[in-house]
Amino acid sequence: MVRIDAPAVSAPLFRAVVLLILLVTGSPGFAGEVRIAVAANFTDTTHALITAFETRTGHRASASFGSTGKLYAQIRNGAPFDVFLAADARRPRLLEKEGRAVAGTRFTYAIGKLALWTPEPHAFEKPEAFLSSTALARVAIANPKTAPYGLAARQALKSMNLWDSLQHRIVRGDSIAQAFQFIASGNAGAGFVALSQIKSWDGQAGTQWLVPQSYYAPLEQQAVLLDRGKTNPAAQAWLDFLKSPEATGIIQGYGYEGLK
Known part of the structure; x- marks a missing residue:
């Protein structure tokens, strides 16, 4: 076997090449992005959660806020969301039944x-x-x-x-x-x-x-992975993060309780 050795390079040049590769291919710390549809009551809490999520996982997250009913209608009409954080359990359940959400991913993230x-x-x-x-x-x-x-x-x-x-x-x-x-x-x-x-x-x-x-009936707020996000690792990472002790602490700090 014939081996061809690469020419020697200086340490500063080597570091520059590595940095260029990371810039072109993307840093492994920022592996993906999740797009989240979020009920309006959860706006400030979501901003705090996104900061912690991005720091912990390296993924990026972007959120759009509105009433649960209007977000549900947008999702049914093809809006490009990966995850839905509703202010009720009914709409995520409907999306699951309609085949627009991944079965088995729905859970309660907060009770308002x-x-x-x-x-x-x-x-x-x-x-x-x-x-x-x-x-x-x-x-x-x-x-x-x-x-x-x-x-x-x-x-x-x-x-x-x-x-x-x-x-x-x-x-x-x-x-x-x-x-x-x-x-x-x-x-x-x-x-x-x-x-x-x-x-x-x-x-x-x-x-x-x-x-x-x-x-009033309990405000059981549920999250669900949407069909569009089922192959997105960042979307699954977001749902996993919502169940973590760190996220639970943030959520409860904003006035929610009874996480399941």
């Missing part, structure tokens, strides 16, 4: 909490009396048809026997994020939002009431 909130400090002690007061001109909720937190708000108001009497004062946001903005901007005096949104807000604390769980 609904809160009545106003930016005004010491605004109320008795939430039902506050909601019934004519001084409260507008009450914001997310659209119950597309947003699970909006559905929970409607259930809570019905539990308090206030749904019918407040109809003329309720303003609906396309998502829980828009409902929160209505309140934060003063376009609504108060409203029902995700507890996690209050924790993430930079303004004054205001007044909040954590709605009893008995007033």
Whole structure:
């Protein structure tokens, strides 16, 4: 066998060649990218999770936020997402049944909490009396048809026997994020939002009431691997990361609990 030795190169030149190869072929630390459709209530939590995920795995992650119902419709119409983080269990289950999600990958990543909130400090002690007061001109909720937190708000108001009497004062946001903005901007005096949104807000604390769980169906938020992402290692890595103790700590820190 004839061996042909490569010409000797200096150490600095060798390092430069290696660096060039990494730049051309891609660093092994950034092996892939996952595109995630995320329910609007989980926006700030997702940003924190992405930072930790990219640091731990080297993969990149990008997220698009919206109401669960609208994201579900986009996925059905071919939107290029690899993973769906919904604010309910129903839409991920439907996608699984429709063959648009990978069977066996669906799991609960968070259980949300609904809160009545106003930016005004010491605004109320008795939430039902506050909601019934004519001084409260507008009450914001997310659209119950597309947003699970909006559905929970409607259930809570019905539990308090206030749904019918407040109809003329309720303003609906396309998502829980828009409902929160209505309140934060003063376009609504108060409203029902995700507890996690209050924790993430930079303004004054205001007044909040954590709605009893008995007033609405549990906000069991589920994730699922979409058909488009089944061959994407970064997508599977994201789902694995969501189940890790590190991710659980971040999620609970933003006001969620009961991870399964």
